[in-house]
Amino acid sequence: NAGVTQTPKFQVLKTGQSMTLQCAQDMNHNSMYWYRQDPGMGLRLIYYSASEGTTDKGEVPNGYNVSRLNKREFSLRLESAAPSQTSVYFCASSEPVTAPLIWFFGPGTRLTVL
């Protein structure tokens, strides 16, 4: 039972390059989320997927796209990376029908855009 896994762990991009961050969970959760964490700050929601087949914007969606591939997997794509997207990216999952509602986080992807 791996929980929430993310790949890659580290990535360096040049401005304008594209990449996809992968996330998978094995807890059969319906909801999945992508957050970013800038240095010394809290996490901010980029996009989320309340259930398979649905995605919605969060607080900071500009410059990103997402795909909920199936119930297990939720990917985050940067089409044209910018230095402002240098951050640590966390994927999380939760199951809205359980009580209490707990979010489980992946280990994070540290992205640097030069």
Place this chain on the structure above:
Amino acid sequence: AQKITQTQPGMFVQEKEAVTLDCTYDTSDPSYGLFWYKQPSSGEMIFLIYQGSYDQQNATEGRYSLNFQKARKSANLVISASQLGDSAMYFCAMRERAAGNKLTFGGGTRVLVKP
């Protein structure tokens, strides 16, 4: 307006002493939940404790307790008998049912435990 406010950017605490981390929140949703997460230097987010808006008693989990004052909209984390391994960033977070159960985080408090 900030949904979650943590006013203490950093704190020192002596080993074996208790420490209180402040968190205030802003919501008009009657159904919400409050969370505390720990982020050590390794970077992972570790769930510590949860308090639901309808819970009558303050939540406790081992050395962690949540001082929930609903009327004041505060949800302070108390860590008793601090250990060196408690040195980390601590984040308060809230989910609101009316907002689609998204989790919103505060800016965090860095705790350093001194031996």
